[in-house]
Amino acid sequence: MQASAGFVSASALGMACGPALAGLLQTNFKIFNITFNQDTLPGWVMTIAWLLYLAWLSITFKEPSREIEENHLPQQSNTGTELIASPLC
Numbered sequence: 001m002q003a004s005a006g007f008v009s010a011s012a013l014g015m016a017c018g019p020a021l022a023g024l025l026q027t028n029f030k031i032f033n034i035t036f037n038q039d040t041l042p043g044w045v046m047t048i049a050w051l052l053y054l055a056w057l058s059i060t061f062k063e064p065s066r067e068i069e070e071n072h073l074p075q076q077s078n079t080g081t082e083l084i085a086s087p088l089c
Helices: 002-024 041-060
Strands: 029-031 034-036
Touching: none
Parallel strands: none
Antiparallel strands: 029 034
């Protein structure tokens, strides 16, 4: 029940913030011959968001420790005898 309420709350937040953010991105300007307008700003915003996420992830991610696996190969005997496999008939 709690997961469903969380999903509905996140959906309502997205439906409210999406149009509000789109209204803020209705601008037009240039910096160093790079055009920022209503068509390109969503891409720039997502680029900055993903770069921030990548930086945060590279700082905070910690590789989980692995247990050392033992080598389970059969050991060879030093008796000098070899087993010869017979063909199946």
